[in-house]
Amino acid sequence: MGRRWIMVELGEHCHTHIVPRLKKVIDGEDQGGITKAVNWQGGGGFRYLRLAPSLLKKDDWGNWVINKEYNAEMLAEAMCKHMGFTYAPSQTQFWNHGYSTETDHIYVTTGSLAYDQLKRISEEVGAERSLLICCKAFMAEGADFPNLTLKKIPKVILNKCEWDHDDYSFTLNVLPEEQDDEWADDDSEE
Structure with a gap:
């Protein structure tokens, strides 16, 4: 399908569910999800990495x-x-x-x-x-x-x-709620 994506999993789901399913998709043996709707015949590849514990x-x-x-x-x-x-x-x-x-x-x-x-x-x-x-x-x-x-x-x-961390609650950085007035006003005078 020409897609590239990144998946993040916590726990052992990667080994018990994700990797086996992706192998079936690549081998053309999976009929679940979008595979049937787009007539996917297999192919592609993936790799996965395990995050190391904190140093x-x-x-x-x-x-x-x-x-x-x-x-x-x-x-x-x-x-x-x-x-x-x-x-x-x-x-x-x-x-x-x-x-x-x-x-x-x-x-x-x-x-x-x-x-x-x-x-x-x-x-x-x-x-x-x-x-x-x-x-x-x-x-x-x-x-x-x-x-x-x-x-x-x-x-x-x-x-x-x-x-x-025990709870894995990560801090997300988001864009500021308001833009600086100097940048927001296209009609500003020089």
Whole structure:
């Protein structure tokens, strides 16, 4: 019929109802729905994807943690990609998850880093290298670590966690109700 469309299903309906029916339609074995009305003889194709669980989720105390279905390496790899770094974790330096140049590295953790931890990391990184630290929070007030750049894990990553809600009630963005008068009036003077 020359149609392209996207279907979204929650639950196991995709495997128990949708996929078997689509296979029958493609094979020309389905006589339900519009098939008979348009004399469909089969053909076409489809593919389906399963959304992965959220990378991060809130624990019982409301703190963001890595979902138990994932691991710290997956978060580090995602953050490297997001921040423009090559994911290449060091086997000897816990703080080295990747690099953007030979001397510029990245460290990702969902932990909160205190002054003493930052001091130790800064000393290990040394003056000849720099390190971007992406973490949940940090306490570095009054600290001077010229080789460290501290950033919270970006909200763009945290906002991707919509898929782990129990009720699946999504927020929809809609167009504004009223247009700006400047754009609505075709007879406006210049």
